[in-house]
Amino acid sequence: MDEEQLVRLAQAGDRPAFEQLIRIHGKLVWAAVYGLIRDPAWTEDLVQETFLRMWESIGDVKEPAAFRGYLLTTARRLAWRHTEVSGRAVPMAEPPEPAPVEAKAPALDPEEAHDRVQEALTRLPERYRVPVTLHYVNGMEYAEISATTGMESGSLRGLLTRGLARLRAELAPWWRRCHGRA
Numbered sequence: 380m381d382e383e384q385l386v387r388l389a390q391a392g393d394r395p396a397f398e399q400l401i402r403i404h405g406k407l408v409w410a411a412v413y414g415l416i417r418d419p420a421w422t423e424d425l426v427q428e429t430f431l432r433m434w435e436s437i438g439d440v441k442e443p444a445a446f447r448g449y450l451l452t453t454a455r456r457l458a459w460r461h462t463e464v465s466g467r468a469v470p471m472a473e474p475p476e477p478a479p480v481e482a483k484a485p486a487l488d489p490e491e492a493h494d495r496v497q498e499a500l501t502r503l504p505e506r507y508r509v510p511v512t513l514h515y516v517n518g519m520e521y522a523e524i525s526a527t528t529g530m531e532s533g534s535l536r537g538l539l540t541r542g543l544a545r546l547r548a549e550l551a552p553w554w555r556r557c558h559g560r561a
Contacts, residue, residue, distance in 0.1 A: 386443035389434075397437070401430050404447065406519065407527045408454045410512040414505065415458040417497040425461060429454040447529070492557075499549045507542030510535055515543075 380396075382403065388396035408429055413422040432453055440449050500508060500516075509528065513519045525532050 382446060383443040386437070386440060386446045389437050390440070390443075397434055400433075400446070404450055404527070405430075406513060406517060406523075407447075407509070408450060410509045410517060411451055411505070412454050412458045413516065414501060414503070414508040414512050415455070416461065417501055421461065425454065425457050428457055432457070495550060495553055496546070499546050502549070503542055503545055507538055507545060510538045511542040511546070514539055 380399075382400070385396045385400050385403075389400060405426065408426050409422060412425045412429070413419070416422050416425065429450065433450055436453075440446055500512065503511065510524055510530070513524045513527065514521075519527070521532055521535055524530070525535055528535070530538070
């Protein structure tokens, strides 16, 4: 059964059809929200809230083919609202600080490294952030990401390559400072 048929069935009140839509889109919604929130617990809550709202408003979806877009828009709006209410604004990209030439390399703190990578991931444009998060955070393979997002394998490989290159470029100055290679 294709996605459009599942949407129509869900609009008629068919819960199993809606559950199938959740299985199809759950990881995609998780990646979109996590890329903005960077907190697994809040991400899980917001993903559940997204699907609850979609169940309540599934009748508002005029074109079943537009379900994925409607779903992702709902997820993004909930994530942005969460960041506003909790005071956790999504950080904007800032230029990296230059490393002092004679500074000694600080010890690498795993928590700081995690935070730096998550911040850099948040600043990636969504077209890179979603596939990078699905592949490197969720451990999904190309075929599964392609099936989840609807992206062609060749496009997906390019987006992952460019997204990873952007992450590396942004994190490189910090990494060099941490390893004494200013």
